[in-house]
Amino acid sequence: MKQILDLRSVHHRVEDRIRAHVLLCWLALLLARIVETRTNTPDTATTWPRARDPVQRLHVGTFTGPAGLFRQTTPQPRGPPAAPGPRHRHGESIAAINDQFPHWFPDTYADYAGDADQLPVDQHQLLALIAPGRVVIGSATDDATAVPRGEYASYLAAAPVYELYGLAGTGLPTTTSWPPPTDQAHRGPGMSYHLRTGGHGLQPADWDIYLTSDLFHR
Template identity: 30%
Template sequence: MMHYLKFTFVTTAILLVVASTIAAAEPADTNYDEKKVPPYELPKLLIDKAGQSVGRSEWDSHRRAEILHLFEESVYGKTPKRQLSVRYEVIDSDANAFNGRATRQQIAAFFGEKQYRIDILLYIPNKTKGPVPAFLGMNFYGNHTIHSDPKIIQRGKKKARGSFSKRWQAELIIDHGYALATIHRDQVDPDNYRNGFTDGIHPLFYANGQKKPKPDEWGSIGAWAWSLSRVLDYLETNKQVNASHVAVIGHSRLGKTALWAGAQDPRFAMVISNNSGCGGAALYRRCYGERIHHMFKPLGYWFCTNHRQYQKKEHELPVDQHMLLALIAPRPLYVASATADRWADPKGEFLAAKHASPVYDLFDTSSLSGHEMPKPDQPIHSTIGYHLRTGKHDMTAYDWRQYIKFANRFLKQE
C-alpha cells in the first residue's frame, strides 16, 4: 500500500510539473482561433503626426524619425547616445577551420573604462576574392554551441559544444561565400532578471546613483541590438569582410532584436527575422498567440517599462509592427514563419510585412503589396521576402537556404 501511495504521489507530482510547464508556455487565455481575432485598425504609416499625407521626401525628412521615436517611447526604449571607448584584441586566427575552407577569428571587444568584454566569433571563407558579405546574428547559449569546432572559446557550460549547429549551418554559409559573425546574448545582457539590470552592459551607461533603466530607456532587446551594431563597428575594420553588405539575422526573441537593430542602424544592408512573433514581426493588434501580458509576466525586462501599460490594451499602442518593418525600407527584409509555431502568429507576421509594403512602394521596390499569404514551403523573394516553413519554432537548413538565396540577389547581386 505504501509503495502504491508513493508511486501515486510521485506520478501526481510529475503530472503537476508537466501541466505547469505547459501552462507557462501557453497561458490559458492564449487565442488560436481566427474567429476570435478582434476587429482592428492599424496606425497609419503614411500619415504624420500633423495629420498630413506622407510621400518619399516626407518619409525621409521626418516621418521615419517620428515612428522610430514612438517605438523608443512605447516598446523597446531609448538606446543611449553616448559612445563607449572600445579596444579590439584578436585572440585567435586560424586559416584551417572547416578543413581549410574558412578562417576562424575570435576577437575580444573591451568596452569603456571597466573593459567590459564581449567575444566575437567570426568565420571567413577562404576561397573568395576580395571582401565578402556576411551574416551577423546573436546566439542563445554561447559561441561554442554554433559549431563543434573544438577551438571555439567556451565561456559558460550550460550547453554542449556544437549543440545548436543545425540552427546555424555555419559550413553551408561559408561554402556559399559568406562570412558568419556571432556573439552570445548573455555576455551582453543575461536573459533573466535575477540580478536586475546590473550584470550586463546597462550599468556602463547609468547616471550617478542610477540602478535601473528609466521607464523610457532600453531593456534587454535594446541592449542586444546595441551590441549587434558594435560588432558591425568591428567588421568595418576587418578588410576581409564587406561591412556594407552585412545581413543582421535573429531567431525568436533574437529575431525581435535583429529587427530593432536593423530599424535603428541603417548600416545593416539586410534584415532577417526568423519566427520572431509578438514584439517582433507579428501584428500586436491581432491578439493571437503570444501577447504583451504573456511576455511581461516572466520577460518584461526585454522591453522598456513603458510597454507594460499596453497589456491587454494592444489597440492603444501608438504603433504596430508593420511600422517597425517599414523602418527597414528600402533595404531588403525577410520575414519567416513556421506552420507549427502558432505562438508566433505566422499570419500576423505575414500581414505585418504586407502592411509595411506602402513604404517600400515609395522607393519603387518589389514589396508584398499584391501577394496573398503563401502556402507552406513556397517562398516569396521580393525586396520583402517571406516564407512559411513546414515545422516548428526553429531555424533550420531550409530557412538558411532561403536566406542565402535572398542574399545572393541583394548582397552579391548574382
Template identity: 70%
Template sequence: MESISAINSQFPHWFPETYKRFSGNASALPVDQNELLALIAPGRVVVASATDDGNADPQGEFLSYLGAARVYALYGLGDTGLPSTSWPPTAGKSFRGPGMSYHLRSGGHGLEDADWDNYLGTDLFER
C-alpha cells in the same frame, strides 16, 4: 498567439520596461508590426514564418509584410515577390521582391536546418 503579458513575463529582457504598460492593452500600442517593418525601408526586410508557430502568429506576420509594402513602394521597392496577397502563401517556397523577402515553412516555432539552408543558400537577404 503569444500575448504582451506573457512575453513580458517570460522574456522580460527582450523589451524595455515601458513595454510592460501595454500588457493586457495591445490596442494602446502607438505602432503596429507593419509600421515597424516599414521603418527598415529602403533596406531589405526578410520575414520568415512557420505555419504552426502559435507564438509568432504567422498570418499576422504575413499581413504585416504586406502592409509594409506601401512604404517600400515609395522607394520603388513595393513588389513583395508574392504571387498573391491571400493567406496562406505556399509553404516551403521563398518569395523575393526588390526590397522585401518572405518565407513560410511548415512546422512550429524555432529554427531548423532547412531554415539555415534557405537563409544562407538563397538570395533572400541580398540587396
C-alpha cells in the same frame, strides 16, 4: 527639395527618392513624438530614448553560403514583438512575453499588457522603417507562438513604404490570400518572405533557405 529645405546629408539625386527619404524621416519623427505624448509616464523626455535603446542594441550577423554573403539583423521572430504585432488576437501575449523575457523590452512595454489597442504603433510600421533596407520575414505554418498569418499581414502592410522608394513588389504571387506557397524563398526588390512547413523555432530547413537562396541579397 534638397536645396529648399537645406537637407544634409541626403545621398539621393532623383526627386522621388529625395521625397521618400524626407517622408520617412518625418514618419520617424512622428513615431518619436507619438511615443512621447501617448505613454503615461511623468517624465516624457526619457520615454523615447527608453523605447529606442533596445532597438539600437540589435546586432548584425554576417553569414556566407553557396549563394554568397548576407547580413541578418534579427533572428526568426516570436510573439508580440515579432512581425504579427501585439494587436493581433493570437499567439503570445504582451504579459506572457514580458514575464519570460523582460530584458528584451523597455519597462513601458509591460504597461500595455491586456491593453494592446493602446499601443501607439504596430509591427508593420516598424517593418516599414527598415526601408529602403531589405526586410526578411521567416515564418512557420504551425507556429502558434509567433502567429504566421499575422506576420504575413504585417509584411504586406509594410509594402507601400517600399513602393515610395521605387522598390514595389513583395516577391509573393499576385494573390494575397493566406497561406502563400510554403517552403520556398519569395523575393521582391526590397522585401523577402519565407514560410516553412512546421512549428516554432529555427530549423535546418530554414537555414537551407537562408544560405542557399537570395533572400538576404540587396
